[in-house]
Amino acid sequence: MTHTLITGANKSLGLETARRLIAAGHTVYAGMRDLASGDAVRALGAQAVQLDVTDQASVDAALSSLPALDVLVNNAGILGSSHGVDDLDAQAMADVLETNVVGIVRVTQAALPLLRASQHPVIVNVASGVGWPRFLSEEGHDEFPVTSIPYAASKAAVIALTVQYAKNLPSFRVNVADPGYTATDFNRHSGHQSVTEGTDAAVTLATIGADGPTGAFFSRQGRIDY
Template sequence: MTSTTALVTGANKGIGKEIARQLVSAGFTVYLGSRDAARGRAAAEEIGGDCHLVELDVTDEKSIAAAAASIASLDVLINNAGVLVDSDTGPDASLSSFRATYETNVFGVVAVTNAFLPALRRSPAPRIVNISSGTASLGASTDEAVRASATGAPAVLSPGAVSYRSSKAALNMITALYAQALPGFRVNAMAPGLRATDLNGRARSLGDDPAEAAEGAVRLARLDDDGPTGTFVSWDLSVMPW
């Protein structure tokens, strides 16, 4: 594996920041994408080493274009930026919640990925990692055995967060189709598990260490040329049901 440069979106905090930290420790030059320049700069300075702020709002075309113009070549793109606008069920969720969620979690990923494809194509070993969610699994969400199990993840058993979960399911399909369209790449989606981040209150109170999830993303970023592509895996790289 010869990849040496990586861009991580939404990396001024949480899992993204831990991914950036671990990539720097692994010897990568890391571009830390952050919508908020001040917070991004503070995170890059805290990480240190070869970590550099790139102002990047994944919902803004001009911001994406400026970021892409500033990075001539790239080996790894990690689409980490994501939002959970509300936890409503389908009948209760508003169209505005769907639009805001998809703008970041789906359209933002497509826009950023497409903008950086020219830079990635200059790499001998391009990698794309899309941070998804275990709650996006159609298999787990519709499996009565899982739903009836006392050990099943509460977020999977609940009908809530429909805009978030469906956006991540869409991201999984995007991952599979981009992997097919980009045979020289390794394109995979990863579910990080419930982590102690600012994504929602439950995650902050019950989640595990974001660094553990970051390890899985870094492993996907460093896949060998014969590594898997078009997969949906958990943070430990075990296969997730679509």
């Protein structure tokens, strides 16, 4: 039995990732800030777990409640309140980094003892092509029109920290997923992909074998070269 924790699992990409991994035979623990928002994921057969990635006590309590852990999907994230330069200040930057970057570190560090006890530990970090400089700077990419600084910087950091975790944990499979331009609340459902398409990379990486890649960046089309 594969035990899997997904953060931010009560809606959108997290909820769809939970659905697909349950269908693949995983026992899924669905992390969410407010347990009252967990009806949809409970209906799928997941166990709702109170988990706020910005709160160390919440993270510690969530991880201590799990009997085992084989796969960690760090999906929780926020878009933030700044979408350009004129509305940007240090607090707007800090708020996004606290959730999207520090939150991943906080959960991953708390999860390490359980993951180290697994025969096949896997970590999947959900980033974005918005964190990829080439996609941001070349016309024709979905990411090119994005002007937000905090969100882009946070996702670039997620890609880098994934590489570093993979180097430090050679017995783990640690990879990072780009959902692509998916219709979610983040973009007022303007994305051209469905949430199923948007979770293809994360689900693939959550179900890789022990001989699979590590330290790599994947979209649903395959590996994205650094």
